[in-house]
Structure formats: C-alpha cells, structure tokens
Amino acid sequence: xxxxxxRDLFRQTDKYINQSIKVGGWVRTVRASxxxxxxxxxxxxxxxxxxxxxxxxxxNFKDIAKLITGSAIIVEGVLVExxxxxxxxxxxxxxxxxxxLSSQDYPLQKKRHSFEFLRTIAHLRPRTNTFSAxxxxxxxxxxxxxxxxxxxxxxxxxxxxxxxxxxxxAGEMFRVTTLGFDQTPRNEQGKVDFSKDxxxxxxxxxxxxxxxxxxxxxxxxxxxxxxxxFRAENSNTARHAAEFWMIEPEIAFADxxxxxxxxxxxxxxxxxxxxxxxxxxMNFFNSFIDKSLFNRLENVLQSEFGHIAYxxxxxxxxxxxxxxxYPVKWGYDLQxxxxxxxxxxxxxxxxxxxxxxxxxxxxxxxxxxDGKTVAAMDLLAPGVGEIIGGSQREERLDYLEKRMDELGxxxxxxxxxxxxxxxxxTRHAGxxxxxxxxxxYLTGMTNIRDVISFPRTPxxxxx
RNA sequence: UCCUCGAUAGCUCAACGGUAGAGCAUCCGGCUGUUAACCGGAGGGUUGCUGGUUCGAAUCCAGCUCGGGGAGCCA
Numbered sequence: 001x002x003x004x005x006x007r008d009l010f011r012q013t014d015k016y017i018n019q020s021i022k023v024g025g026w027v028r029t030v031r032a033s034x035x036x037x038x039x040x041x042x043x044x045x046x047x048x049x050x051x052x053x054x055x056x057x058x059x060n061f062k063d064i065a066k067l068i069t070g071s072a073i074i075v076e077g078v079l080v081e082x083x084x085x086x087x088x089x090x091x092x093x094x095x096x097x098x099x100x101l102s103s104q105d106y107p108l109q110k111k112r113h114s115f116e117f118l119r120t121i122a123h124l125r126p127r128t129n130t131f132s133a134x135x136x137x138x139x140x141x142x143x144x145x146x147x148x149x150x151x152x153x154x155x156x157x158x159x160x161x162x163x164x165x166x167x168x169x170a171g172e173m174f175r176v177t178t179l180g181f182d183q184t185p186r187n188e189q190g191k192v193d194f195s196k197d198x199x200x201x202x203x204x205x206x207x208x209x210x211x212x213x214x215x216x217x218x219x220x221x222x223x224x225x226x227x228x229x230f231r232a233e234n235s236n237t238a239r240h241a242a243e244f245w246m247i248e249p250e251i252a253f254a255d256x257x258x259x260x261x262x263x264x265x266x267x268x269x270x271x272x273x274x275x276x277x278x279x280x281x282m283n284f285f286n287s288f289i290d291k292s293l294f295n296r297l298e299n300v301l302q303s304e305f306g307h308i309a310y311x312x313x314x315x316x317x318x319x320x321x322x323x324x325x326y327p328v329k330w331g332y333d334l335q336x337x338x339x340x341x342x343x344x345x346x347x348x349x350x351x352x353x354x355x356x357x358x359x360x361x362x363x364x365x366x367x368x369x370d371g372k373t374v375a376a377m378d379l380l381a382p383g384v385g386e387i388i389g390g391s392q393r394e395e396r397l398d399y400l401e402k403r404m405d406e407l408g409x410x411x412x413x414x415x416x417x418x419x420x421x422x423x424x425x426t427r428h429a430g431x432x433x434x435x436x437x438x439x440x441y442l443t444g445m446t447n448i449r450d451v452i453s454f455p456r457t458p459x460x461x462x463x
Numbered sequence: 464u465c466c467u468c469g470a471u472a473g474c475u476c477a478a479c480g481g482u483a484g485a486g487c488a489u490c491c492g493g494c495u496g497u498u499a500a501c502c503g504g505a506g507g508g509u510u511g512c513u514g515g516u517u518c519g520a521a522u523c524c525a526g527c528u529c530g531g532g533g534a535g536c537c538a
Binding site: 029031032033034035036037038040051053055056068069082083084085086087104105106107108109110111112113114116117119120171172208229231233234235236237238239240241244245246247325326335336337385386387388389432433434435436437438447448459460 | 496500536
C-alpha cells in the first residue's frame with residue numbers, strides 16, 4: 001500500500017473516507033489512557049494534522065502510548081468520520097510502525113514557543129505550525145512569481161553570484177577569494193596582488209543582478225532574475241539579512257510608468273495567488289500572527305497604489321504638522337519615520353514615491369528634464385517599509401558617462417554596460433523586490449530571520 | 464555601528480541584598496473519546512561569562528558575549 005499524503009485526505013476526503021490507507025508523519029502530540037489513545041500526526045504536506053486513534057489491540061500499544069513528540073511513524077488503518085468536533089475525520093489505526101524514535105530532550109513542545117528560541121533550533125522549527133505555514137507560503141509565493149513573469153513572456157535569467165565588478169554601489173560586499181590568509185601575495189606597492197587570485201582579479205558576491213540582467217533585457221525584451229543576493233552591511237534590524245533573495249525584472253521599450261504598472265500587477269498577482277492556494281496557512285496568520293492581515297491584503301487587492309513625487313512628498317510631510325525626529329528637507333533622503341507616515345497615515349496603502357534627487361540615487365537612473373531628479377521609484381508598504389526599489393535606466397550614453405564622471409566611477413570597468421547604450425540602446429526600466437520583505441508582508445511576520453530557513457545576519461551563520 | 468531593554472530549570476516566567484520557585488516539558492503511576500487532555504508523584508539549577516562591592520549577590524557596580532526593540536544603510 002502506498003503512503004497517502006495528509007494533504008490529499010483533506011482535499012479529496014470523499015476518495016479516502018472509509019478506506020484502508022497508510023500515512024507517514026511526525027508525532028506532534030500523544031494523548032493516551034489505559035486502553036486507547038490519540039496521536040496528532042503531521043506529515044508536512046498540509047497545515048492541519050491528522051488525528052490517529054489507537055487501541056489496546058495493537059501489539060505495540062504500550063510503545064505507541066509512550067511515543068515522544070517528534071517521532072516518525074507509519075500508520076495503517078481506516079479513515080473514518082470523527083465523533084470529535086475539532087476534526088472532520090480520523091484514522092483508526094490497525095498497525096503503527098515506529099520509523100524513528102524521538103528523544104526525551106526533543107526541544108519542541110506543544111505549547112507556544114518564542115520565535116527567538118525557535119531561531120536557535122532552526123533545523124527543527126519547520127515542524128511547528130508557524131514555520132510550517134511560513135515556508136509553505138514562501139514556496140508558493142516563489143512559484144507565483146515565476147508564474148506571473150512566465151505567463152507574460154519574461155525570460156528568467158540566471159545572473160552570476162560571483163561578480164568581478166567592484167562598484168555596483170549597493171553596499172558592502174563579501175570578498176570571494178582562494179588566497180590564503182597567512183601569506184597574502186603583495187604587489188610592488190604592497191597592495192594585495194589579486195592577479196594571483198583564482199579569477200586573476202578582485203571578486204565579490206553579488207549585491208544585485210541588475211547590471212547583468214540589463215544585458216539580457218537588451219536581447220530578450222522582458223527578463224527577470226530571482227536569486228540570492230549578499231550584503232556585508234553591519235545591519236542589525238528585523239528587515240535586513242546578509243543573504244537574501246531578490247527578484248529583479250527589467251523591461252525594454254518601457255518607462256517609469258510601465259515599471260510601476262508592472263510592480264503593482266505583480267504584487268496583486270502574488271497576493272491573490274497565495275491567498276487562493278494556501279487558505280489554511282493564511283487563515284492561521286490572520287488569526288494568530290496579525291489580525292489585520294486580511295484587511296490589509298484585501299485593501300491592497302482592491303485599491304490602486306498611491307503615487308507621489310518625492311518633491312510633493314516633502315511638501316506633504318512639511319504640511320502635516322507632524323513632529324518628526326529628523327528634518328524634512330528637499331535633497332535629504334526620506335527617513336523611516338517619513339516613509340511610514342506617507343504609507344500608513346497619508347495613503348494607508350502601498351505608495352510609489354518617484355523622482356528623487358539624483359544625489360541620493362544610483363548612477364544608472366535616468367535623468368529627468370529638470371536636471372535635478374531621476375526617474376526612480378520606491379514602493380513603500382505599511383508596516384514593512386521599502387519593499388521595492390527601481391527606476392527607469394539612463395539609456396543616453398552621453399548622460400550616463402557624464403554622471404559616472406561626476407561620481408568618479410571607473411568607466412573602463414563598465415564598458416560592457418556602456419556598450420548596451422552604443423549598440424541599439426532603448427528606453428528600459430526595472431526594479432528589485434526583496435523576496436523576504438514580500439513574505440513578511442504576506443504573512444504578517446515581523447522579523448526577516450523568521451521568513452528565511454537559515455538566516456545569515458551579523459554574528460550569526462549557524463546551521 | 465549608535466540608542467535602549469534584557470539574559471534564572473529543556474521552554475515561558477517568578478523571586479529584586481538573607482535557604483532559587485511555578486506552569487508546561489521529561490520520567491513513574493492512574494484514567495474507556497482526548498484535542499494546549501485530565502489526576503497523583505518524582506527528578507531537574509555553576510541564576511550568560513569575567514571581575515568588583517558586601518558578613519552575605521540571581522538581586523548592586525563595571526567590562527564582555529549573545530538576544531529583543533528602535534535608528535542608520537537598503538531590498
């Protein structure tokens with residue numbers, strides 16, 4: 001007899017009710033009395049567990065009654081309607097095989113654990129309700145992203161994880177090297193001689209696939225990357241990790257407006273898909289993690305995202321009369337408190353802030369007519385902050401070179417990037433979506449460490 | 464990196480200068496429909512680490528380590 005997935009028992013109950021079946025899973029809890037007992041069995045395929053009823057007639061009844069939480073078992077029996085109110089059906093066991101015993105020091109209990117504690121046992125936490133739900137939603141959301149782009153003719157590009165460009169400008173990078181630490185070779189100037197290194201030059205882990213994916217955009221029209229990204233920033237917040245996943249679409253013959261339209265459609269698509277595909281998990285989040293979750297997500301689905309230019313946002317913030325800790329001034333980047341006020345108080349929904357001063361944005365963003373601002377856009381989400389950052393790219397070679405000179409960038413390093421402007425360059429735009437921030441937004445989880453399987457943060461690379 | 468709060472049994476917490484406790488978990492026993500099962504009993508501690516103050520420190524002080532919340536950097 002094949003093992004049946006508990007998911008199928010719940011989704012196709014008619015097919016299995018009153019039938020002999022076999023299931024395998026991990027014990028969540030055992031409640032036993034003298035002559036019978038109950039096991040909550042979870043096999044990881046479904047949010048809910050299956051109640052197994054077992055009786056004295058089992059030849060190994062005493063062993064089963066003493067099963068420790070976490071043990072792996074295989075149960076054969078008949079699926080019957082349950083007299084209990086809390087489950088529609090239950091499995092009446094005829095035979096239970098212990099696959100792997102747990103131990104009395106198994107750290108997970110059937111009561112609530114703090115997320116802080118569960119982080120210290122990241123290898124076991126996916127067996128809990130919350131993390132079971134988080135990581136199933138994460139998987140579904142990843143699929144939804146691919147589905148969204150593939151249905152629209154986007155080509156999925158694998159950009160390199162190891163990069164040789166040393167100035168992508170998005171933050172501190174992790175060095176990639178095979179040079180020893182004891183006898184680092186030096187050149188005549190006493191500097192590290194990277195010509196002796198594996199790649200013959202200085203290399204790092206990527207902080208963004210954008211520059212690379214732009215090259216494929218100029219060949220495939222609509223492309224996206226979806227992969228790991230690394231930042232060696234000493235950031236100690238609930239929203240930052242040293243290793244995270246990022247989605248970066250790039251579209252040709254498109255401007256900033258097209259870019260924002262794409263971002264909004266994508267966000268709505270992912271939310272709908274996840275809500276439709278993981279109703280049990282989403283219900284759990286709405287009930288136990290964030291009681292305003294459904295209201296918030298429904299509101300996003302039904303409303304148009306807000307739009308406001310940076311300059312107008314500054315004026316709105318000044319007008320608000322709110323007493324901010326940091327000054328609101330044109331030319332200064334918006335502080336977290338300003339972003340929150342915009343998205344939470346003024347708009348009450350996700351809002352695009354556009355056309356930032358060029359000084360606070362990256363070199364590749366397209367210069368606006370005014371010569372002071374660039375065609376950038378950040379999507380600010382209530383509760384999560386900046387979830388998307390993007391722009392229309394500067395396709396005019398002379399503008400781009402001028403900007404790179406102003407910032408003192410080495411144009412030789414970017415010849416391939418500049419070539420895109422020499423050989424049939426066109427308007428194009430794109431953005432970066434922080435995948436973990438999206439998961440936080442979808443689930444109501446408030447710490448990025450709790451939406452990544454094995455989080456890497458300053459002073460923490462366990463597991 | 465900065466500000467702030469915290470670290471006591473496996474977990475969640477109490478004790479706040481005078482013998483370190485509870486609930487849950489674990490172990491033993493009981494119980495014929497449980498579902499955070501219930502009832503009885505038992506074991507379980509270098510109070511994060513190092514030093515200091517004191518007759519006496521989980522408790523007061525300093526440094527360190529790690530963690531939470533907030534900020535910067537960003538996604």
